[in-house]
Amino acid sequence: MKNILQWILLGALLCSMSVWAVPQQSHAEIRTVITAFAHEQTLHLPGQVTITVNEIDRRVSLPACPALEAFLPPGGQLLGNSTVGVRCTANMKKWTLFVPVHIKVSANLLITNRPLQQGYALRAEDIGSQQSELAQTGILTDPLQAIGKVLKFSVGAGQVLKQDMLRAPYVVKQGQTVKIQIERQAFKVHADGQALSNAAEGETVQVKTLSGQVVSGVVQPDGAVNIRP
Known part of the structure; x- marks a missing residue:
């Protein structure tokens, strides 16, 4: 009778544990999400890219999540030793984990x-x-x-x-006389001026006009300075 009672109590305990046990998040799935994220984020890098995701400590236990999202922490970069974050975005199960990775290029x-x-x-x-x-x-x-x-x-x-x-090579040099182009909706105004600094194509440079006014414009491939009012 005593043995039967013990088996009944053990069965009740196991049933209780199975009811209340929370499914745990697979570490392998987390690492798979990180690998896919790192691969996508490093497609622009030249050469051969090798991604190594560290093993997650077996003591880390997290509720299973149906919506995992990998992200790069602020200021991080996927090159050399780095860290990738993974978060669960599902309601009532939100958690975040950071995992070390190594990106070899x-x-x-x-x-x-x-x-x-x-x-x-x-x-x-x-x-x-x-x-x-x-x-x-x-x-x-x-x-x-x-x-x-x-x-x-x-x-x-x-x-x-x-x-x-x-x-980039300088198209305009300090002290050089340059052509100023002032563009308006229906017309262009051309004038001469003196560059106050060196500048490459596409850079902004200040120019002193013949009247003494200082204006700023963008250097064009031919050395002219385009000013948009």
Whole structure:
């Protein structure tokens, strides 16, 4: 009789646990969502991209969620060691988890073939490449990104080229006489002026007119300055 009572109590306990147990979120599903998100966000990167998502601590227990959403925390970037967040957006089950990831990008990085001086405009023969891991954003991988650009400072041979090392060539130089184009709805007004600074195509420059007025406009490919009132 005692044994029968024990079995009845055990059965009741198991039934109670099965009724009240909350389904747990699969860690594998979370990692799959992160991998898909990282893949989509790194499609623009050059070269071969390898995505590694860290294992989630087995002690982490979260309610199962029908609506998982991956996101990049503010200030984060998917390159090298990073973190991706996953949140449950379902009502009554909201939670957020952050998981470390590593994004490895192997690409042909642009390098200089010889020492080059500040102010030098790069040509095709000045540029080579080397296979390496892309460790930060802004590193150039396409020669078209560099040819014709001007070095902001001198560099040695074998220097990896980055966007912030180069500038567009100046179309307008300080003190130069430039043509001013003032566009209105039905007509254009042309005048001469003096550029107050250096500027490349598409940049804004201040120009002093013959009357002494200072105006700002956008530099055109031919060196004219377009002013829109």
